[in-house]
Amino acid sequence: MGLPSSLNPCLLLTFLCLLNVSTINSKPSKGESVLFGGNFQALYVIGDSLVDSGNNNNLATSVKSNFAPYGSDFEGGPTGRFSNGKTIADYIAIYYGLPLAPAYKGLSEEQKNNISTGINYASASCGIFNDTGKLLGECLSLSVQVDLFKETIDNNLNKMFKTKSELTNHLARSLFMTAIGINDYAFYYNTTTTDPNEFADKLLNDFLIQIQRLHGLGARKFFINNLKPLGCYPNIIAKTGGSCYESLNLAVANYNAKLRKSLTHLKEKLSDTSFLYSDYFNFMLGLRGPSTNQVSSNLMNSTSPCCPSVYDGGRRTSCTPGSSSCKVPDTHIFFDPFHPTQLANFMYSIGCFQQRKFAKLCE
Numbered sequence: 001m002g003l004p005s006s007l008n009p010c011l012l013l014t015f016l017c018l019l020n021v022s023t024i025n026s027k028p029s030k031g032e033s034v035l036f037g038g039n040f041q042a043l044y045v046i047g048d049s050l051v052d053s054g055n056n057n058n059l060a061t062s063v064k065s066n067f068a069p070y071g072s073d074f075e076g077g078p079t080g081r082f083s084n085g086k087t088i089a090d091y092i093a094i095y096y097g098l099p100l101a102p103a104y105k106g107l108s109e110e111q112k113n114n115i116s117t118g119i120n121y122a123s124a125s126c127g128i129f130n131d132t133g134k135l136l137g138e139c140l141s142l143s144v145q146v147d148l149f150k151e152t153i154d155n156n157l158n159k160m161f162k163t164k165s166e167l168t169n170h171l172a173r174s175l176f177m178t179a180i181g182i183n184d185y186a187f188y189y190n191t192t193t194t195d196p197n198e199f200a201d202k203l204l205n206d207f208l209i210q211i212q213r214l215h216g217l218g219a220r221k222f223f224i225n226n227l228k229p230l231g232c233y234p235n236i237i238a239k240t241g242g243s244c245y246e247s248l249n250l251a252v253a254n255y256n257a258k259l260r261k262s263l264t265h266l267k268e269k270l271s272d273t274s275f276l277y278s279d280y281f282n283f284m285l286g287l288r289g290p291s292t293n294q295v296s297s298n299l300m301n302s303t304s305p306c307c308p309s310v311y312d313g314g315r316r317t318s319c320t321p322g323s324s325s326c327k328v329p330d331t332h333i334f335f336d337p338f339h340p341t342q343l344a345n346f347m348y349s350i351g352c353f354q355q356r357k358f359a360k361l362c363e
Contacts, residue, residue: 045177
């Protein structure tokens with residue numbers, strides 16, 4: 001798993017000390033088992049802006065990132081990823097030796113007919129609820145992303161695999177990653193009027209319906225990313241004087257706890273199915289440090305984004321083509337007010353796959 005190319009020697013030393021590792025390899029070391037078995041034929045990505053690789057480029061929406069300063073450290077420049085470089089979905093693909101999953105909306109029909117290593121359906125601003133994010137323009141909700149995956153099977157994979165058993169085997173040996181749900185909290189959750197249990201239960205029910213749809217289509221291996229601590233993100237803490245909004249974090253943590261418990265129960269219900277539950281919430285809290293600190297003890301800036309370089313807590317949570325940005329994104333946890341830098345994504349992948357601290361099998 002290669003280091004971000006922009007990581008300078010001083011930050012690299014700091015990074016290695018934080019991780020408590022001395023070597024970082026692109027593959028598990030000799031004798032080390034691959035997490036979740038490996039040998040996946042494909043990676044199919046379902047999610048929001050955390051893992052969108054460019055679908056929103058081709059949708060009628062104001063929520064896009066196919067321009068500088070996004071992609072400043074990505075090979076080839078801006079792609080529609082909401083970061084300066086790779087996303088966590090990209091690092092998952094790298095770990096399992098797969099190509100980066102291309103954005104569905106950017107593919108021609110001919111390309112769709114020739115891709116068997118996975119596709120990315122994630123869409124920025126959307127969520128689990130069908131209407132989430134639609135005030136900002138067109139986006140692909142969770143159910144629509146699953147619809148598009150079904151179209152991929154019906155229109156493309158069915159042509160690629162000669163027999164039904166070959167297709168079934170391909171899907172069973174593919175990894176399905178999900179990272180979606182935080183926008184539902186961002187758009188609809190009110191800490192003073194919303195019942196946290198009712199909201200979490202409704203959101204979780206809708207999420208699990210789509211997971212069962214994917215299972216019905218042939219998915220058997222899932223990497224489920226839980227929801228981030230929204231109350232500690234720059235767009236929130238800019239309004240609190242630097243402290244995390246704990247009541248919002250508690251609401252999200254409540255959903256995450258219900259999610260993990262539900263996946264354990266669902267595993268018992270669905271045949272030959274495995275869930276890798278990944279604790280993105282606590283990873284990001286760990287990077288942040290104590291929730292009330294004004295000046296983080298972390299050597300990375302954990303309270304303000306790289307872009308815009310001067311952030312006033314405005315409602316917009318992404319950069320614009322004219323936004324100024326910091327010179328070294330690796331000094332920040334957040335690239336923009338709502339999304340992590342490539343370095344933060346890389347550190348998460350190390351925590352999941354090499355330290356095995358955050359990603360755990362549901363049993």
